[in-house]
Amino acid sequence: MRLFDLLFTLEAVFVLSGVSLGAIAVQSFADRSNPSRAGTGAFWLLLAVTFAGGSHMPSWLTGLLVLAMVAIDAAGHVRHGNYGEPAASERAAAARRIGNRILVPVLMIPLLTYGASVALAPLELDANRVVYASLGYASIIAAVVALLVTRARPVDVVTEGRRLSDAIGAIVILPQLLASLGAVFKAAGVGDVIASGVAAIVPADNLFLVVVVCCTGIAAFTFLLGNSFAAFPLVMAGVGVPMIVVPFGADPALVGLMVITAASCGTLCTPMAANFNIVPAALFEMRSTYGVIRFQAPFAAAMLVAHIVLLWAFIALGR
Amino acid sequence: MELLKLVGVLIIVAGFVLRLRVAAVVVLAGVVTGLAAGMPFAGTESAPGVLDTLGRSFAGQRIVTLFVLALPAVGLSERFGLQDRVRELIRRLRAATAGRLQFVFQLLRYGIGALGIRLGSGHVTFGRPLFLPMALGAERLDDESEADSGAVELVKAATGAAENYGNFFGQNLFFGAAGVALVVTTCADLGYTVDPRRVALWCIPVAIAAAVLGGVQFWWLDRRLRRTRTRAGGDATPPEGVGS
Numbered sequence: 039m040r041l042f043d044l045l046f047t048l049e050a051v052f053v054l055s056g057v058s059l060g061a062i063a064v065q066s067f068a069d070r071s072n073p074s075r076a077g078t079g080a081f082w083l084l085l086a087v088t089f090a091g092g093s094h095m096p097s098w099l100t101g102l103l104v105l106a107m108v109a110i111d112a113a114g115h116v117r118h119g120n121y122g123e124p125a126a127s128e129r130a131a132a133a134r135r136i137g138n139r140i141l142v143p144v145l146m147i148p149l150l151t152y153g154a155s156v157a158l159a160p161l162e163l164d165a166n167r168v169v170y171a172s173l174g175y176a177s178i179i180a181a182v183v184a185l186l187v188t189r190a191r192p193v194d195v196v197t198e199g200r201r202l203s204d205a206i207g208a209i210v211i212l213p214q215l216l217a218s219l220g221a222v223f224k225a226a227g228v229g230d231v232i233a234s235g236v237a238a239i240v241p242a243d244n245l246f247l248v249v250v251v252c253c254t255g256i257a258a259f260t261f262l263l264g265n266s267f268a269a270f271p272l273v274m275a276g277v278g279v280p281m282i283v284v285p286f287g288a289d290p291a292l293v294g295l296m297v298i299t300a301a302s303c304g305t306l307c308t309p310m311a312a313n314f315n316i317v318p319a320a321l322f323e324m325r326s327t328y329g330v331i332r333f334q335a336p337f338a339a340a341m342l343v344a345h346i347v348l349l350w351a352f353i354a355l356g357r
Numbered sequence: 358m359e360l361l362k363l364v365g366v367l368i369i370v371a372g373f374v375l376r377l378r379v380a381a382v383v384v385l386a387g388v389v390t391g392l393a394a395g396m397p398f399a400g401t402e403s404a405p406g407v408l409d410t411l412g413r414s415f416a417g418q419r420i421v422t423l424f425v426l427a428l429p430a431v432g433l434s435e436r437f438g439l440q441d442r443v444r445e446l447i448r449r450l451r452a453a454t455a456g457r458l459q460f461v462f463q464l465l466r467y468g469i470g471a472l473g474i475r476l477g478s479g480h481v482t483f484g485r486p487l488f489l490p491m492a493l494g495a496e497r498l499d500d501e502s503e504a505d506s507g508a509v510e511l512v513k514a515a516t517g518a519a520e521n522y523g524n525f526f527g528q529n530l531f532f533g534a535a536g537v538a539l540v541v542t543t544c545a546d547l548g549y550t551v552d553p554r555r556v557a558l559w560c561i562p563v564a565i566a567a568a569v570l571g572g573v574q575f576w577w578l579d580r581r582l583r584r585t586r587t588r589a590g591g592d593a594t595p596p597e598g599v600g601s
Contacts, residue, residue, distance in 0.1 A: 052419050055426050092416030098399055101412030105384065112381040124436065133438025133445070140442050143430045144486040148476050155474070169475045170420055173427075180430035188437040198432025203425060208380055213421040214414075215383045219365070221414035222387040222407065226394030228362050262366055267535075271543045279547045290549040294540035295529060295559040302525035306518075309373055313421050314524075316379070318480040318517035322489060323500075325510055327379075333514035334521065337574050341526075344566040352562075 048167055049093055051174030056090025059083075062200040069119035077115025081107055082203065085211065104215070111208035121201040136187060143184035150176035206320040209327075213313035216264050224268060234276070245286050249350045252277045256297050257304035257342055264310025266301030273297060288353045300345040306338040307331055365390030387411060424481040431486050439486060444494025455492035455512045456579035459519040462488045463571050466523020467564060471530035479520040489516045496582055508585050515578050519571070526567035532557040 044050065059082050066072060067079035084107045088100055110116060124132070133140065154172035181195050203210065239251065255277065259269040278297050283290050305311045309331065319330050326332070365386040372382030391407035392398070400406025405413075431439075447453050466479060476482055492512045498505045529536045532553040537560075544551040 048420070051423065051426070055419075055423060058426055058429065088416060089419060089422075092419055095412075095416075097409035097412035097416070098406075099412065100416050101408035101410075104411055104415050105408075108380045108384045112378045129436070129438045130441050131438075132436075133441040136437060136442075138442065138446075140434055140437055140439050143434050144439065144482075147427055147430065148482050151476050152474050165475075166420065170423055170477070173477045174423060177426040177430055180427070181433065184430045184433040184437075188433060190433060190437065194436065195429045195433055198436055199425075199429035202428040202432045208378075210422060210425065211415075212380055212383070214418045215380055215387075217418040217421065218411050218414040219369075219383050219387045219390075222391045222396075222410055223365065225396065225405070225410060226362050226365075226390050228365065228390065231359050231362055262369075267539060270539055271546070274543050275547060279544075279549070283549070289555075289559075290544045290547075291540070291551045291555040292559045294544055294551065295537070295556045296563065298536050298540055299526060299529065299560065299563045305525065306521060309379070310369070312379075313478065314521050315517070317478075318484060318520070319513075321480055321485055322513040322516065324513050325506070329510055329514045330517035330521075333511070334518045337518065337522065337570055340570050341567060344570065345563070348562055348566065352559075 046167075046171045046175075048170055051171050052092065053090045054174060054178065056086045058199060059086035059089060059203075061196045062086075062203055065196055065200050066119060066204075072117055072119030074115040074117040075119065077110050077113070078117050078119065078204070081110045081116045081208065084110075104211070104218075107208070107211060108215070116208045118204045119200070121197050123201075132188070139187050142187060143180040146180045146183060147173070147176045150179060202321075205323050206317065209312070209316055209320040212316060216310055216312055220263060220265055220268060223263060228263075230272065245282075245353060246350050248277070248281050249353070250346055252282060252297060253300040253303075253342060253345045253349065256301045257338075260301040260304030261308045262310070264305070264308055264312070266298060266305060269301060270298055282353070286353055287357060289356065292352055293349070296345055296349040300342060300349075303338040303342040303345065306334040306341075361393050362390060364393055384411070424478045427477075427481050431481065434486065440490035440493075443487060443490040447491045447494045448497075450495075453491070453495040454579045455496045455515065455582060456575035456577075458488060458492045458495060459515045459578070460572055460575045462516070462519040463523040463527075463568065463575075466520060467527035467530065467568070470524065470527035470534070473531040473533050479524060480517060484516050484520050488519065489513060492516060496586075508582055511578065511581065515575065519575075522567055522571045526560075526564050529560040530557055530564055 063079050063082035063086055066082055067075055069075050072078055084103045088103050092100055151169070151172045154176070155168050158168050185192060185195060252273065256266065256269055256273045259273065260266045263269060274294060274297060278293050279290065282288050282293050305314060309316055309328065315331050316327060319327050368386040368389060369382060372379065372386070388407050391410065396410070397404060397406040398408055400409045462483065469476065489512070492515070493500060493509065496508065496512065498509050498512060500509055528534045531537070537553050537556045540556045541551050541553050
């Protein structure tokens with residue numbers, strides 16, 4: 039049980055990620071075909087250090103390492119290398135030899151994560167710990183199974199991890215950077231300034247207009263900050279409750295849910311929500327960084343209108 | 358003086374418009390906002406500074422980057438023909454089109470969300486290894502062919518979108534979801550006792566609206582792909598390597 043408490047933790051999974059990123063860094067340093075192998079290797083090494091040591095290093099030191107990573111990226115020194123990719127015919131031959139078993143490792147990741155979450159439910163551990171420790175170990179087990187299924191050399195696991203990491207590139211740290219920016223914005227009180235601006239333009243007596251301003255306001259707020267969770271309490275306290283729930287007798291459960299999903303319309307359009315919009319564009323090796331956002335924008339606009347109509351209609355019908 | 362705090366938002370907008378290096382723009386915006394709000398650059402125990410706030414929240418947010426651990430397994434499977442296999446399997450399913458597959462992806466994501474299952478980023482677990490090759494395979498699109506690049510880009514965008522639509526508008530169907538909890542605690546702070554199951558119930562019309570609109574967009578995607586192909590005359594030539 040003590041071993042379980044040591045290994046089945048977020049901390050352990052962070053250290054394992056650090057080891058994995060460190061192996062990628064070592065390979066990057068050695069890859070002579072990479073035009074900037076020192077920069078690329080240093081980038082992954084610094085990320086590895088912040089992962090493995092992030093809980094123990096002083097915050098200013100982590101901050102300095104982050105600045106160094108950003109500087110390497112800004113100077114254009116995070117580049118691609120050579121991954122010894124097999125020819126298409128070789129790959130097709132492997133696919134025929136291995137057959138459907140090639141699907142096993144990839145399918146294992148969600149199934150093991152879910153299985154572990156269910157199996158560990160009686161222990162009533164912290165939800166984040168269960169989900170992410172399960173996900174981390176499921177990923178590692180999947181890599182081992184992939185090795186067994188493909189009979190590849192162990193070094194190929196690192197090469198392939200490096201190929202996909204390089205495909206994403208420095209974008210990989212963007213979600214963490216944006217979350218940090220959110221923290222600075224919060225400490226500086228940026229949200230309050232925007233919320234007071236939204237509250238100032240609300241026409242108080244017309245239900246439809248208040249609903250329009252409330253839904254559009256939270257979407258715009260989320261667009262700017264990239265996160266609905268920071269905006270939601272401010273909008274509910276500033277507009278949702280005093281201008282909709284109280285004067286029109288609306289169900290706070292209805293208003294709250296619709297406001298929080300209206301915020302997602304802003305999330306779908308903003309590069310600030312990098313983990314949802316920018317990272318997948320990099321992961322799918324798209325030509326345009328903003329390709330996912332461009333596809334989502336018309337849907338988001340239509341969803342915003344749907345929110346306004348639904349919220350207004352449910353309140354109007356319920357009175 | 359209050360408006361000075363918004364300078365960071367301006368920097369972000371300018372950076373995105375001018376297409377500068379995003380990471381550098383974000384850090385610059387954070388540093389400037391912090392300094393504008395009177396935070397020191399390097400802080401002390403009592404007065405946190407910009408540098409340590411950056412370091413603390415960067416370390417505190419490592420969870421969002423844990424998906425890197427899944428990359429070796431996905432990459433190794435790809436090296437040994439994962440995508441080729443997925444494409445071959447989906448071609449046996451005549452009814453499969455890129456749009457229909459993305460719609461299935463969105464609904465699958467609803468199901469996962471409604472059951473309260475959390476799996477981290479679906480872009481890594483489902484998008485890249487499964488739904489993207491399925492959709493490309495169903496449309497017989499080649500990721501490396503220059504002629505297909507416009508259609509491939511569109512299918513990739515749709516794969517990212519399907520995950521987001523399903524995740525954002527499906528997760529609050531589960532009464533234990535983080536979004537529902539935020540509604541409950543915020544309402545409690547404002548003096549209202551709210552039942553989380555009732556909050557989740559109101560997510561049903563939202564999920565239906567998102568399914569209808571997503572369905573329309575994915576139907577449009579199929580139409581658009583069909584048109585591009587007819588114009589290119591691609592239907593007449595048998596796709597490479599099929600049936601051999």
